[in-house]
């Protein structure tokens with residue numbers, strides 16, 4: 001890491017899964033950063049839908065990432081992750097393990113699968129289980145089934161590494177994308193009983209120093 005790198009500013013929320021992915025990547029690459037916490041309100045000073053934060057991310061969601069060294073602002077966890085990889089992972093510590101066209105596509109497809117499918121389906125399970133104003137069991141069951149379908153796909157992929165990483169040869173940013181969403185399975189009311197390799201992978205991820213440090217920094221910045 002260049003000695004002149006100024007700490008990046010990671011905009012986050014105490015319990016939202018998407019900012020954690022970015023904190024894990026910054027920890028893995030030893031990039032300095034500070035965490036700025038927001039709530040989910042439209043309070044002008046503290047909320048993601050308030051006027052102060054909307055100047056950083058007009059979509060009103062976290063993560064957002066400011067890099068004072070380059071002046072670049074990113075949001076959407078996929079864009080933040082790709083920015084970090086392009087600028088701060090020149091030795092390819094967390095990127096695709098191989099260089100073939102298939103290796104690069106494999107990285108992309110699992111990253112996109114989390115961003116477009118497993119993450120949003122789990123998010124909808126959480127919404128209809130915990131937050132929707134009216135009981136809607138049809139919607140809940142639809143998203144529970146979709147989340148389990150994603151778990152089936154992930155369990156199959158983890159057979160290739162005996163549960164040690166999503167891409168077979170080593171842990172990458174793909175694992176960082178999945179970790180916070182799969183960690184939330186209990187909150188979502190989803191069981192890992194039928195998914196021994198996901199269970200094993202999650203345990204290995206939770207034991208990593210970069211993962212532990214990322215959660216610790218997010219919690220400390222939230223005053224927890």
Ligand SMILES: N[C@@H](CCC(=O)N[C@@H](CS)C(=O)NCC(=O)O)C(=O)O
Pocket residue numbers: 013015016017018019040048060061062063075076077078115
């Ligand atoms: N697709 C986005 C989603 C960002 C997102 O939904 N973040 C949540 C927290 S994990 C959020 O800011 N929610 C605020 C809201 O729903 O108002 C990503 O991958 O970053």
